[in-house]
Amino acid sequence: xxxxxxxxxxxxxxxxLATLFALAFSTALPLAGGAAQAQTLQHPQLTVAQAQPQTxxxxxxxxxxxxxxxRYANNPNVDAFINDMVARYDFDPNALHALFASASYxxxxxxxxxxxxxxxIKNWRAYQARFxxxxxxxxxxxxxxxxxxxxxxxxxxxxxxxEVIVGIIGVETIYGRYMGNFRVLDALTTLAFDYPNTxxxxxxxxxxxxxxxxxxxxTRDAQIDPSSVLGSYTGAIGIPQFLPSSIVQYAVDFEGNNxxxxxxSKADAIGSVANYLKSNGWETGRPxxxxxxxxxxxxxxxxxxxxxxxxxxWPLEQLLRSxxxxxxxxxxxxxxxxxxxxxxxxxxxxxxxEYMLGLKNFxxxxxxxxxxxxxxxxxxxxxxxKAQMLAAQPDNGTGTGNGIDPRNGAANSAxxxxxxxxxxxxxxxxxxxxxxxxVPGAGRQ
Numbered sequence: 150x151x152x153x154x155x156x157x158x159x160x161x162x163x164x165x166l167a168t169l170f171a172l173a174f175s176t177a178l179p180l181a182g183g184a185a186q187a188q189t190l191q192h193p194q195l196t197v198a199q200a201q202p203q204t205x206x207x208x209x210x211x212x213x214x215x216x217x218x219x220r221y222a223n224n225p226n227v228d229a230f231i232n233d234m235v236a237r238y239d240f241d242p243n244a245l246h247a248l249f250a251s252a253s254y255x256x257x258x259x260x261x262x263x264x265x266x267x268x269x270i271k272n273w274r275a276y277q278a279r280f281x282x283x284x285x286x287x288x289x290x291x292x293x294x295x296x297x298x299x300x301x302x303x304x305x306x307x308x309x310x311x312e313v314i315v316g317i318i319g320v321e322t323i324y325g326r327y328m329g330n331f332r333v334l335d336a337l338t339t340l341a342f343d344y345p346n347t348x349x350x351x352x353x354x355x356x357x358x359x360x361x362x363x364x365x366x367x368t369r370d371a372q373i374d375p376s377s378v379l380g381s382y383t384g385a386i387g388i389p390q391f392l393p394s395s396i397v398q399y400a401v402d403f404e405g406n407n408x409x410x411x412x413x414s415k416a417d418a419i420g421s422v423a424n425y426l427k428s429n430g431w432e433t434g435r436p437x438x439x440x441x442x443x444x445x446x447x448x449x450x451x452x453x454x455x456x457x458x459x460x461x462x463w464p465l466e467q468l469l470r471s472x473x474x475x476x477x478x479x480x481x482x483x484x485x486x487x488x489x490x491x492x493x494x495x496x497x498x499x500x501x502x503e504y505m506l507g508l509k510n511f512x513x514x515x516x517x518x519x520x521x522x523x524x525x526x527x528x529x530x531x532x533x534x535k536a537q538m539l540a541a542q543p544d545n546g547t548g549t550g551n552g553i554d555p556r557n558g559a560a561n562s563a564x565x566x567x568x569x570x571x572x573x574x575x576x577x578x579x580x581x582x583x584x585x586x587x588v589p590g591a592g593r594q
Contacts, residue, residue, distance in 0.1 A: 222250035273495035289534035307423035308433030316531030329381035364393035387411030388418035451504035461489035
């Protein structure tokens with residue numbers, strides 16, 4: 150598709166069985182996963198800590214849970230799944246039958262994943278205000294200060310700036326404050342076998358069955374009671390809201406205690422988020438977004454080129470030749486001419502739609518949650534927290550008095566608050582936003 154054709158287009162696609170399982174799960178097989186994963190769950194010496202805190206914080210559940218017990222006992226589809234798990238992972242069939250007999254159907258999970266019959270009206274400014282509020286920003290500053298060394302270590306090891314990690318954890322759970330209070334077993338079983346009748350039902354059920362599979366293997370190998378873990382309504386777990394499949398692939402022991410605990414260990418959460426982003430292509434030292442000039446011509450070109458796809462595919466040079474201008478005075482256009490970008494559209498009722506250009510790192514954030522709103526809110530929250538850190542702590546004359554490593558200061562061409570505006574003023578299929586999990590509660594796929 151050329152820009153010319155884009156310009157002429159008329160529209161755009163826009164559930165305790167602890168004893169039983171301690172015996173049945175004692176012969177664990179290695180987990181499948183990427184060979185290059187650092188300190189992931191497939192290492193036999195590494196265990197995963199119980200995912201529940203001693204005193205769980207209130208999770209702010211707004212729906213009264215509606216459950217149907219024993220729906221999955223003697224269920225043909227569940228029986229077939231159990232047979233597969235026995236054949237491939239050497240599970241005790243009696244243990245699995247007993248487990249699923251204890252699983253309950255969650256009507257609330259189904260309700261929350263069912264699309265509204267009336268399409269919602271997208272409102273960037275309302276979404277932005279929800280996630281860039283003072284409570285979240287102040288909590289982010291506190292989290293950064295308390296975990297400064299760990300954040301910097303993650304930046305050094307994975308190349309992901311602290312502000313991006315802080316942004317994701319802030320949007321997902323307000324730094325572990327809201328991690329979900331659904332039994333993960335119930336949520337995953339319900340969505341794997343009773344996903345609502347939507348056009349993508351087959352794909353979504355397959356995704357949740359894979360996560361249920363990984364959840365059972367993970368809890369067995371980590372000696373966790375699978376009926377005890379709490380998470381989001383899509384089965385996302387812990388401070389970063391990782392789905393089980395992402396725990397298997399990307400979770401790391403960043404605390405160095407031979408345990409991975411995404412629910413209680415902030416260090417493990419920080420390292421795992423950084424590993425997730427790096428593994429999905431994060432480019433160290435590169436920008437996330439570029440601002441577009443506010444003139445009508447540039448906004449018109451952006452509108453025509455916006456296709457709702459997160460993958461960067463427009464060469465910057467092509468957009469510039471078509472008349473689009475950037476509000477990035479320090480950008481070396483000649484050097485960046487071939488850089489692929491995507492046009493981020495940010496509609497708000499009663500206002501002109503705002504636009505920005507997203508680079509590869511913006512795309513990587515959308516791997517956590519595919520929503521443009523989500524990705525930009527993550528980025529902007531991180532920038533706001535960083536700016537408040539800089540403003541609140543005086544420099545000691547070395548350039549590091551604010552507790553922020555200056556090596557992270559050049560990651561974005563437009564400075565500490567880049568992306569908060571768009572020329573004039575402006576921004577998971579899972580997660581806490583817009584629905585708490587990208588099946589990353591956002592949860593990670």
